[in-house]
Amino acid sequence: MQLRKVTAASxxxxxxxxxxxxxxxxxKDDAAGSDGGGKITIGIKIDQPGLxxxxxxxKFAGFDVDIATYVAKELGYDAKNIEFVETKSADRETxxxxxxxxxIAATYxxxxxxxxxxxxxxxxxxxxxxxLVRADDNSIKSPEDLNSKNLCxxxxxxxxxxxxxxxxxxxxxxxxxxxxxxxxGLENKAVDALTTDDSILAGYAAQDAHKGKFKxxxxxxxxxxxxxxxxxGDADLKKKIDAALTKMVSDGSWDKAVxxxxxxxxxxxxxxxxxxxxxK
Amino acid sequence: xxxxxxxxxxxxxxxxxxxxxxVVFVAVLVAAAWWxxxxxxxxxxxxxxxxxxxxxxxxxxxxxxxxxxxxTLKAAFFALLIAxxxxxxxxxxxxxxxxxxxxxSGVVVEFFRAIPVLILMITANAAYAEFTTLATxxxxxxxxxxxxxxxxxxxxxxxxxxxxxxxPRGQTDAAKAIGMRKGQTMRYxxxxxxxxxxxxxxxxxxxxxxxxxxxxxxxxxxxxxxxxVRPMSANYGANTIACFTIIAxxxxxxxxxxxxxxxxxxxxxxxxxxxxxxxxxxxxxxxLEITDAPPVKTGGTDKI
Amino acid sequence: xxxxxxxxxxxxxYDLLGAFWVTVKLTVYSALGSLIWGTLLAGMRxxxxxxxxGFGTAYVNVIRNIPxxxxxxxxxxxxxxxxxxxxxxxxxxxxxxxxxxxxGLSLYTAAFVCEALRSGINxxxxxxxxxxxxxxxxxxxxxxxxxxxxxxRAVVNPLANxxxxxxxxxxxxxxxxxxxxxYLMKDMIEAEAQLILISAVFAxxxxxxxxxxxxxxxxVSKKVAVKR
Numbered sequence: 001m002q003l004r005k006v007t008a009a010s011x012x013x014x015x016x017x018x019x020x021x022x023x024x025x026x027x028k029d030d031a032a033g034s035d036g037g038g039k040i041t042i043g044i045k046i047d048q049p050g051l052x053x054x055x056x057x058x059k060f061a062g063f064d065v066d067i068a069t070y071v072a073k074e075l076g077y078d079a080k081n082i083e084f085v086e087t088k089s090a091d092r093e094t095x096x097x098x099x100x101x102x103x104i105a106a107t108y109x110x111x112x113x114x115x116x117x118x119x120x121x122x123x124x125x126x127x128x129x130x131x132l133v134r135a136d137d138n139s140i141k142s143p144e145d146l147n148s149k150n151l152c153x154x155x156x157x158x159x160x161x162x163x164x165x166x167x168x169x170x171x172x173x174x175x176x177x178x179x180x181x182x183x184x185g186l187e188n189k190a191v192d193a194l195t196t197d198d199s200i201l202a203g204y205a206a207q208d209a210h211k212g213k214f215k216x217x218x219x220x221x222x223x224x225x226x227x228x229x230x231x232x233g234d235a236d237l238k239k240k241i242d243a244a245l246t247k248m249v250s251d252g253s254w255d256k257a258v259x260x261x262x263x264x265x266x267x268x269x270x271x272x273x274x275x276x277x278x279x280k
Numbered sequence: 281x282x283x284x285x286x287x288x289x290x291x292x293x294x295x296x297x298x299x300x301x302x303v304v305f306v307a308v309l310v311a312a313a314w315w316x317x318x319x320x321x322x323x324x325x326x327x328x329x330x331x332x333x334x335x336x337x338x339x340x341x342x343x344x345x346x347x348x349x350x351x352t353l354k355a356a357f358f359a360l361l362i363a364x365x366x367x368x369x370x371x372x373x374x375x376x377x378x379x380x381x382x383x384x385s386g387v388v389v390e391f392f393r394a395i396p397v398l399i400l401m402i403t404a405n406a407a408y409a410e411f412t413t414l415a416t417x418x419x420x421x422x423x424x425x426x427x428x429x430x431x432x433x434x435x436x437x438x439x440x441x442x443x444x445x446x447x448p449r450g451q452t453d454a455a456k457a458i459g460m461r462k463g464q465t466m467r468y469x470x471x472x473x474x475x476x477x478x479x480x481x482x483x484x485x486x487x488x489x490x491x492x493x494x495x496x497x498x499x500x501x502x503x504x505x506x507x508x509v510r511p512m513s514a515n516y517g518a519n520t521i522a523c524f525t526i527i528a529x530x531x532x533x534x535x536x537x538x539x540x541x542x543x544x545x546x547x548x549x550x551x552x553x554x555x556x557x558x559x560x561x562x563x564x565x566x567x568l569e570i571t572d573a574p575p576v577k578t579g580g581t582d583k584i
Numbered sequence: 585x586x587x588x589x590x591x592x593x594x595x596x597x598y599d600l601l602g603a604f605w606v607t608v609k610l611t612v613y614s615a616l617g618s619l620i621w622g623t624l625l626a627g628m629r630x631x632x633x634x635x636x637x638g639f640g641t642a643y644v645n646v647i648r649n650i651p652x653x654x655x656x657x658x659x660x661x662x663x664x665x666x667x668x669x670x671x672x673x674x675x676x677x678x679x680x681x682x683x684x685x686x687x688g689l690s691l692y693t694a695a696f697v698c699e700a701l702r703s704g705i706n707x708x709x710x711x712x713x714x715x716x717x718x719x720x721x722x723x724x725x726x727x728x729x730x731x732x733x734x735x736x737r738a739v740v741n742p743l744a745n746x747x748x749x750x751x752x753x754x755x756x757x758x759x760x761x762x763x764x765x766x767y768l769m770k771d772m773i774e775a776e777a778q779l780i781l782i783s784a785v786f787a788x789x790x791x792x793x794x795x796x797x798x799x800x801x802x803x804v805s806k807k808v809a810v811k812r
Binding site: 284285286287288290294298301302305306309316319320323325390391393394395396397398399402403406407410487491492494495497498499506520521524527528531532534535536539 | 633635645646648650652653654657667713722723726755756758765766770783791794798
């Protein structure tokens with residue numbers, strides 16, 4: 001009797017848990033049927049305002065997303081047939097190699113190490129490592145000034161290592177899991193600068209909540225050539241994407257996308273890069 | 281007034297002193313709370329814009345929190361589903377009469393209890409990436425579940441072992457006397473009885489599993505509840521303090537429901553106890569009778 | 585000789601011992617912190633002041649239902665980045681983060697120490713407290729001189745479990761950038777190819793830390809157990 005009651009209670013809990021997970025797997029089913037039926041899966045970031053961000057209505061917005069949407073359209077996919085999935089920095093090569101995604105537009109800088117595993121179309125944007133500082137802070141005029149400052153970046157990022165190893169070895173460096181945490185510290189004056197690509201920083205600075213609070217220092221500390229990552233050896237796809245990017249620049253859509261996503265940040269972007277022209 | 285054997289019934293002076301303590305304690309708590317709130321307000325962390333998204337629109341809940349919570353529950357559920365039978369197997373294995381079964385079971389259990397879940401998860405993730413063809417989004421779930429299973433199965437094994445050991449020897453003897461084989465004794469006599477004793481400890485272990493899914497979010501960026509803070513705070517102007525607070529409250533509510541269920545279960549099982557077996561780690565009789573004090577645990581039922 | 589060099593050359597350039605030393609330091613400081621705070625909490629929970637009892641209960645129930653990761657992130661993001669608590673770190677991020685991690689781990693672990701102690705208090709026969717009160721000892725005296733010394737001896741084993749869990753939990757400090765074992769491991773896995781070897785090395789490191797602790801304290805627990 002006792003045992004039966006307990007069993008019933010456990011069964012109820014189990015059923016609840018099952019219902020919850022069942023809801024989850026329903027969403028999954030849509031994602032799984034991505035390759036067939038004229039659908040395309042594209043890898044983006046979902047936590048970087050201005051580049052790739054999951055907005056509260058569940059859609060995606062940003063420069064990378066605009067680029068991806070345009071390219072997909074040129075490849076013959078309607079906007080409604082595009083499936084965006086999150087590809088984290090560490091997972092990008094594996095996602096391409098396994099064919100989880102057709103291509104990736106996710107602040108993906110072209111470099112030799114990555115070229116051994118994947119191919120790149122583009123580049124479609126030339127970004128530089130920069131620092132974001134508070135709007136009223138005029139004490140950081142050159143990268144050397146960072147030596148006496150408190151910096152913040154994201155765990156495992158090359159930007160953080162770059163500053164620590166080369167540009168300002170004496171700076172204090174705080175590492176977090178995401179840029180938002182750094183911004184909280186920057187806002188509260190616990191850190192003085194947040195460092196990563198200027199495009200990402202511009203995206204944050206352009207947000208309504210941050211207008212007038214932060215500014216880009218304008219140091220061009222590195223060259224980051226954002227390319228579209230795709231499966232190694234898929235020359236046909238690379239050619240098509242390159243053509244799409246060329247067309248995007250020539251018909252003015254590229255400028256429009258830059259303006260829409262980075263405009264409010266007063267971000268002085270580099271002109272549209274020539275296809276295949278990787279700036280070292 | 282509550283009575284306790286630890287202190288005398290309170291006379292007028294003791295009551296006065298207690299009031300003084302209470303006042304001082306309240307003052308300290310209020311001062312600390314005031315300092316936190318005023319500092320937060322000064323840093324504009326309590327501004328309505330930072331909190332408003334959670335209260336004025338269902339969107340942050342639908343887009344970020346609910347999918348994250350689903351992943352948390354999914355990972356915890358699968359981890360429990362796999363860890364439970366595995367734990368039972370190893371727990372019974374450790375009680376076996378055969379050395380060749382006892383030894384490896386013991387080694388496996390002790391090994392995985394000694395290694396941090398975080399390290400198990402990182403290893404599993406890297407191993408799946410290198411040796412399998414799992415899709416990226418599935419891989420993270422698999423890695424988190426694998427880490428949780430390896431650790432929790434070994435803890436559950438200890439719970440099962442303690443549960444079976446809590447039964448009086450007479451049960452085994454009686455089973456032998458009517459001619460049951462070892463497997464039958466376990467299946468028909470020992471396990472059914474010890475299940476009641478183990479249930480509260482098992483439910484408590486679910487809390488541990490739920491909490492540990494957060495490790496997957498923090499280190500592997502598995503999109504569970506805690507990781508949902510990243511896209512959410514990126515979207516609402518880096519309101520990280522507000523986001524983390526809301527998420528912490530959700531964990532608290534979820535786990536509080538589970539712990540309450542565990543203590544309700546424990547109370548029921550203790551009260552309704554007519555025959556054999558104690559609740560795992562039940563308090564020895566004749567102690568100080570602290571209200572609802574947890575029993576001393578000597579086995580692997582560490583709920584951290 | 586040569587084979588050994590080839591097999592273990594992935595360790596070169598990484599301060600493995602340094603990282604494990606940080607793990608050990610995190611464990612020791614947090615263990616002390618949580619022991620003190622946990623004992624105070626247990627005292628509050630069994631004491632005569634209702635408000636303190638309520639506080640102790642609420643504290644334990646809140647803290648043990650929140651993931652440690654959230655608590656550690658709060659310590660860094662809330663206390664340090666927002667409330668500007670530096671814990672005497674003098675602007676040195678490495679020192680501050682280490683101390684914040686110790687604080688977070690102590691606050692979290694104290695809830696479990698408190699529960700273990702309370703169960704220990706329960707094993708002390710009621711006659712002990714009654715006799716102490718008959719002698720005219722006050723509540724704090726009863727607790728300090730009679731109950732706690734016996735309670736501690738009864739819960740060496742559960743406390744050892746808490747300590748082992750704490751040792752493993754220090755890995756969470758990686759979330760706020762404390763360079764301890766798990767942080768280094770993630771770094772190494774991303775940069776080096778020998779996945780299995782790296783994992784084995786770190787697993788071995790933790791077994792070296794936790795297994796002797798368990799064995800030693802298990803022996804101590806038998807030694808000091810109150811015979812009843």
